[in-house]
Amino acid sequence: MLPTDSSFIPKFTNAGMNQEVTNGASKSKKNSKKPEYSRFTQQELPAWKPILTPGWVITSFLAIAMLFIPIGLVSLFASERVVEIVYRYDQDCVPEIYRGNMTSYIQNPLTNKTCIKNVTVPKKMEAPIFVYYQLDNFYQNHRRYVKSRSDKQLRSGEDDFSTKGCEPEAKSSSGKPIVPCGLIAWSLFNDTYNLLMQDKVLKINKKGIAWKSDTKVKFGSNVYPKNFQSGGLIGGGKLNQSIPLSEQEDLIVWMRTAALPTFRKLYGKISVDLEAHETITVVLENNYNTYSFGGQKKLVLSTTSWIGGKNDFLGIAYLTVGGICLFMALNFILLYVFKPRPLGDPSYLSWNRNSSRH
Numbered sequence: 001m002l003p004t005d006s007s008f009i010p011k012f013t014n015a016g017m018n019q020e021v022t023n024g025a026s027k028s029k030k031n032s033k034k035p036e037y038s039r040f041t042q043q044e045l046p047a048w049k050p051i052l053t054p055g056w057v058i059t060s061f062l063a064i065a066m067l068f069i070p071i072g073l074v075s076l077f078a079s080e081r082v083v084e085i086v087y088r089y090d091q092d093c094v095p096e097i098y099r100g101n102m103t104s105y106i107q108n109p110l111t112n113k114t115c116i117k118n119v120t121v122p123k124k125m126e127a128p129i130f131v132y133y134q135l136d137n138f139y140q141n142h143r144r145y146v147k148s149r150s151d152k153q154l155r156s157g158e159d160d161f162s163t164k165g166c167e168p169e170a171k172s173s174s175g176k177p178i179v180p181c182g183l184i185a186w187s188l189f190n191d192t193y194n195l196l197m198q199d200k201v202l203k204i205n206k207k208g209i210a211w212k213s214d215t216k217v218k219f220g221s222n223v224y225p226k227n228f229q230s231g232g233l234i235g236g237g238k239l240n241q242s243i244p245l246s247e248q249e250d251l252i253v254w255m256r257t258a259a260l261p262t263f264r265k266l267y268g269k270i271s272v273d274l275e276a277h278e279t280i281t282v283v284l285e286n287n288y289n290t291y292s293f294g295g296q297k298k299l300v301l302s303t304t305s306w307i308g309g310k311n312d313f314l315g316i317a318y319l320t321v322g323g324i325c326l327f328m329a330l331n332f333i334l335l336y337v338f339k340p341r342p343l344g345d346p347s348y349l350s351w352n353r354n355s356s357r358h
Helices: 013-031 054-080 103-108 145-149 149-157 214-217 249-255 313-338 347-357
Strands: 084-088 116-118 128-135 192-196 201-204 263-270 277-285 297-301
Touching: 084 116, 128 192, 149 192, 192 263, 192 313, 277 297, 313 347
Parallel strands: none
Antiparallel strands: 084 297, 116 277, 128 263, 128 297, 192 201, 192 277
């Protein structure tokens, strides 16, 4: 049994408690320093508080409308001048016998993937003409997909073993590092396009299609592909092992991941004009597997304007905001200019004040 003697009971003195409180108060005084007086700390700086009279509101709405509506019209006109040819080929380039099971067709290495189709130029297309490939329902923004790469490995040839985060495409079956590693590089787009017009080859220039910041900084000139696409399951295109990654711009463009599931990536440029109603023969290799996840593939030929490619959203947005502001300005003009609110009788206020005194 425990002893009941009071000497074994711990004692807490008031002096010790007071000492702790005193120490805490002194520390708080040291930490809390009163700021010096200034107009800023005391919130005495001058401020401008505009009074929104009907005149100011009408003027502001009209100014925004007069600015936004012309910008919207100019943007829409520039977008309409852009000429695009969009051709979806993922279904047309599959033989009828494989229409019921397109995945088996694309995964069979013995099937002929060459496809020849004709497209017509709707309007005159002035050089440079940009060639894109468009993928739909492809989520490059998936968290695990975006993280599956090694920027350190891509920058320097001395960091081949820096494959952290690249699983399951980090090392080969023999334990050697894969360069470039990760799912992004492994799923490299590998469809090819060749264009003919009047039995003449339209040369597609594939130089200068990547960002200079990528070719000069992110991808090293001393990094060469190693053990890439050497496993049992091939994800996409293969790379030339004698060319450094900084010069393989197809890979660089692909590894700049898209934010949306529908995206376009630059394939090359055409430096000659295309006249209206001319027929272009497209010889393509349908190699990339989008059938297993219900995706779509499209070939896009497009010109550009000062706002870039064809995009009506910018012009429509400016016109919408400008139209709303113009509508609000007209409403204020009708309510406060032509039919102003009648003013009250000021004498009522003086009468009410006198009656309250009595």
